[in-house]
Amino acid sequence: MIAFLIKRTLQAMVVMFVISLISFSIQDNLGDPLRELVGVSVSEVEREKLRDDLGLNDPFLVQYGRFAANALHGDLGTSYFFKEPALDVILKKLPATLELVFGATLIIVVLSVPLGVYSAIKPGSLLSRLVMGLSIVGISIPVFLTAIGLIYLFSIELGWMPSYGRGETSSLLGWDSGLFTGDGLHHLILPSFTLASIMLPLFIRLIRAEMMEVLQSEYVKFAWAKGISPWRIYFVHALKNTMLPVITVGGVQIGTMVAYTILTETVFQWPGMGFLFLEAVNRVDTPLIVAYLIVVGAIFVVTNTLVDLIYGLVNPTVKLAGGK
Amino acid sequence: MALLEVNNLEVSFGLRSGGVKALRDINFKLDRGERIGVVGESGAGKSVLGFSILNLISNPGSITGGEILFEGKNLSKLSAGELRSVRGNRISMIFQDPMMTLNPVLTVGEQMIECLMAHRKIRKEDARNIALQKLKQVYIPSPETRLDQYPHELSGGMRQRIVIAIGLLMDPDIIIADEPTTALDVTIQAEIMELMLELCERNNVALILITHDLGVVSQVTQRTIVMYAGRIIEQGPTKEIINDAQHPYTQGLMNALPQMAVPGARLNQIRGAMPPLQRIPTGCAFNPRCDYVTETCKHNLPGFTESGSCLVACHMVAEMKREAAQAASLAQEVQS
Numbered sequence: 001m002i003a004f005l006i007k008r009t010l011q012a013m014v015v016m017f018v019i020s021l022i023s024f025s026i027q028d029n030l031g032d033p034l035r036e037l038v039g040v041s042v043s044e045v046e047r048e049k050l051r052d053d054l055g056l057n058d059p060f061l062v063q064y065g066r067f068a069a070n071a072l073h074g075d076l077g078t079s080y081f082f083k084e085p086a087l088d089v090i091l092k093k094l095p096a097t098l099e100l101v102f103g104a105t106l107i108i109v110v111l112s113v114p115l116g117v118y119s120a121i122k123p124g125s126l127l128s129r130l131v132m133g134l135s136i137v138g139i140s141i142p143v144f145l146t147a148i149g150l151i152y153l154f155s156i157e158l159g160w161m162p163s164y165g166r167g168e169t170s171s172l173l174g175w176d177s178g179l180f181t182g183d184g185l186h187h188l189i190l191p192s193f194t195l196a197s198i199m200l201p202l203f204i205r206l207i208r209a210e211m212m213e214v215l216q217s218e219y220v221k222f223a224w225a226k227g228i229s230p231w232r233i234y235f236v237h238a239l240k241n242t243m244l245p246v247i248t249v250g251g252v253q254i255g256t257m258v259a260y261t262i263l264t265e266t267v268f269q270w271p272g273m274g275f276l277f278l279e280a281v282n283r284v285d286t287p288l289i290v291a292y293l294i295v296v297g298a299i300f301v302v303t304n305t306l307v308d309l310i311y312g313l314v315n316p317t318v319k320l321a322g323g324k
Numbered sequence: 325m326a327l328l329e330v331n332n333l334e335v336s337f338g339l340r341s342g343g344v345k346a347l348r349d350i351n352f353k354l355d356r357g358e359r360i361g362v363v364g365e366s367g368a369g370k371s372v373l374g375f376s377i378l379n380l381i382s383n384p385g386s387i388t389g390g391e392i393l394f395e396g397k398n399l400s401k402l403s404a405g406e407l408r409s410v411r412g413n414r415i416s417m418i419f420q421d422p423m424m425t426l427n428p429v430l431t432v433g434e435q436m437i438e439c440l441m442a443h444r445k446i447r448k449e450d451a452r453n454i455a456l457q458k459l460k461q462v463y464i465p466s467p468e469t470r471l472d473q474y475p476h477e478l479s480g481g482m483r484q485r486i487v488i489a490i491g492l493l494m495d496p497d498i499i500i501a502d503e504p505t506t507a508l509d510v511t512i513q514a515e516i517m518e519l520m521l522e523l524c525e526r527n528n529v530a531l532i533l534i535t536h537d538l539g540v541v542s543q544v545t546q547r548t549i550v551m552y553a554g555r556i557i558e559q560g561p562t563k564e565i566i567n568d569a570q571h572p573y574t575q576g577l578m579n580a581l582p583q584m585a586v587p588g589a590r591l592n593q594i595r596g597a598m599p600p601l602q603r604i605p606t607g608c609a610f611n612p613r614c615d616y617v618t619e620t621c622k623h624n625l626p627g628f629t630e631s632g633s634c635l636v637a638c639h640m641v642a643e644m645k646r647e648a649a650q651a652a653s654l655a656q657e658v659q660s
Contacts, residue, residue, distance in 0.1 A: 216382075218424035224380055225419075226490065227411035228442040230404075236438075240429045316474040317428055 116207025
C-alpha cells in the first residue's frame with residue numbers, strides 16, 4: 001500500500017511537471033497581456049519597460065525556471081486582473097465548481113446504474129428502448145444547447161427554476177457552500193442536469209453493454225443453476241463485475257467533467273473555476289490561465305489515483321503493488 | 325416410478341433465419357442412484373440436453389415440446405419460483421470449465437453459503453459449517469482458509485472440487501455434469517472423475533455425465549445414451565454399447581478411439597462431419613456418413629429397434645444382424 005502510494009506520487013510529480021511545462025509554454029500564444037493590462041494610452045517605451053519588469057522578455061527556459069521555483073512554494077503567479085495570487089483566486093472559485101461536479105455525479109450514479117441494469121436485463125422492453133433512444137439524443141446535443149433548452153423550458157416557460165447564479169450560500173467550516181441552503185440547492189438543479197447530460201447517456205450505455213456481457217458469462221449461468229434469487233444474481237453476481245470497467249472509465253470522466261464545467265458555468269453564470277477561466281482567456285490573464293490548467297491537471301491526477309485505489313478494493317484479483 | 329423421465333423432449337432455437345430444432349424426440353429414464361452417460365460429437369446436443377432438464381437454456385432457445393418429469397412433476401411447466409427450489413437443491417449442475425464457473429469477485433465461502441441460504445432457512449454460521457463439511461468431502465486441504473479465498477487464488481483442479489462441493493451442498497437427487505473434466509489437466513482428470521464416482525456412490529446420487537470420453541463413460545456409468553444431430557440414436561446398458569455397439573455411428577465412435585487403432589497406422593475416423601442443425605438431411609441424419617446406407621435410410625426416419633437391452637435408431641440393425649448370423653452359420657458350414 002505504502003509502496004503503491006510512493007510510486008503513484010512519483011508518477012504524479014512527473015505528470016504535473018509535463019502539465020506545467022505545456023501550460024506554461026502555450027501562454028505566449030494567447031495574446032499580448034500588455035494590451036489588456038495598460039490600454040492604448042501608454043507609449044511603446046513604457047510598455048517595453050513594463051515587459052522587462054514583468055520578465056516577459058527573458059528566454060523561455062529562464063521564465064519557466066522562475067515559474068517552477070515559485071510554483072514549488074505554492075505560488076503560481078499573480079493574476080494581472082485581480083492583482084491577487086492566481087491560486088487564491090482559483091481556490092476561491094473551486095467550491096462552486098466542485099458542488100456542480102458533485103451534483104452532476106450524483107445524478108449520473110443514481111440514474112445510470114438502475115437504468116443501465118434494467119435495460120440490460122430487459123433489452124426488448126419499451127422502457128429500455130426509450131432509454132436507449134433518448135441516450136443517443138442526449139449524447140448528440142451539445143451542452144450549451146441543453147442548457148439553453150432547460151432554461152427556456154423550466155425557467156422561462158414554467159418558471160420553476162432560477163436561470164442563473166448560485167443562489168444563497170452558507171459557510172460551513174470555512175467552506176462557502178450552496179449545498180446547505182434550500183435556495184442554493186434550487187439553483188444547483190439545472191446546471192447539474194446540464195453537466196450530467198453528456199456523461200449520463202454514456203454511462204447508461206456502458207453499464208448496459210458490460211452487464212449484458214456479464215449476464216452471458218458462465219458464472220452467472222452457474223448462479224442460476226444454484227437456484228439463488230434473480231435479485232441476488234443481478235445485483236451481487238452481475239453488477240459487481242459490471243462495475244469494474246465502469247469505475248475505471250468513471251474516474252477519467254469525473255476529471256473530464258471538471259473541464260466541461262466551462263460551458264455549463266458560462267451559460268448559467270455559475271461563479272466557478274470554469275467561468276473564471278473563460279474570463280481569464282478574454283482578458284489574456286496568463287498567470288490565471290496557467291494556474292487553472294495546473295489545478296485541473298492536479299484534480300485529474302488525484303481522482304485517477306483515488307479510482308485506482310477503489311478499483312483495487314472492489315476487484316480481488318488486483319493487488320496493489322506492495323499490498324497484502 | 326423413475327426419478328427422472330424425459331418424454332419426447334424438443335428444444336428449439338428461434339433464429340432470424342427461422343427456428344432450428346436442437347433436440348428432437350428425446351426419451352429416457354433415470355432411476356435413483358443410477359449413473360448415465362451422454363456421448364456424441366460436438367454439436368450433437370449433449371449440453372443442450374443437460375441444460376434443458378433444469379430449463380436453463382438461454383435465449384433464443386426454449387423447450388418447445390415434450391415433458392421432463394422429476395418425481396412426477398413436469399419441470400418444463402414449473403413457475404420460476406418452483407423451478408428455483410429444484411435448481412441447486414434437488415438437481416444440481418457441474419459445468420465444464422472451473423476457471424469460468426466461479427464468480428471472480430466473490431469468495432468461495434460466499435458462493436457456497438448463498439446457495440444454502442437460498443434453499444434452507446438457516447443461520448449463516450450453520451451454512452458455513454455445512455460448506456466446510458462439503459469441502460472436506462471433496463478432499464480440499466485446509467478448507468477453513470479456502471472459504472475466505474477468491475477463485476483466482478486456487479488451481480483449476482481445486483476449483484472444480486469446489487464446484488463439485490457446491491453441487492453437493494443440498495444433497496441433491498441428481499447431478500448433471502457437463503464435461504466436468506474436459507478443461508482440466510490430464511493428470512487431474514482421473515482424480516476428479518474418481519472423486520465424482522465415489523461421491524455419487526456414497527450418497528446414492530444419480531448422475532447424468534455428459535462427455536466425449538468413452539473411456540470415462542465405461543468406467544463410471546451404468547447406462548449410455550449416444551446422440552447425433554439432436555437425437556438419441558442408441559441407448560442401453562453401457563457394457564453392451566461399449567462391447568457390441570449396434571448403430572453404425574456408435575461403432576464409428578468406438579473405432580475412432582486411439583486404443584482401437586493398430587500401432588503405427590492412421591487413427592480411424594468417421595468420414596465427413598456432423599451436419600449443421602439448419603441442414604439436417606432427410607431420413608436418417610447419419611446417412612451421408614454411413615457405410616451401410618440404403619435408399620430407405622435417405623428417405624425414412626428410423627424408429628427404435630430393440631437389440632438385446634439396447635434401443636437403436638437404425639434401419640439396418642436387423643439387416644446387419646441377419647448378415648452377421650448368416651456369416652456365422654456360413655463359417656460353421658465351412659468348418660464342418
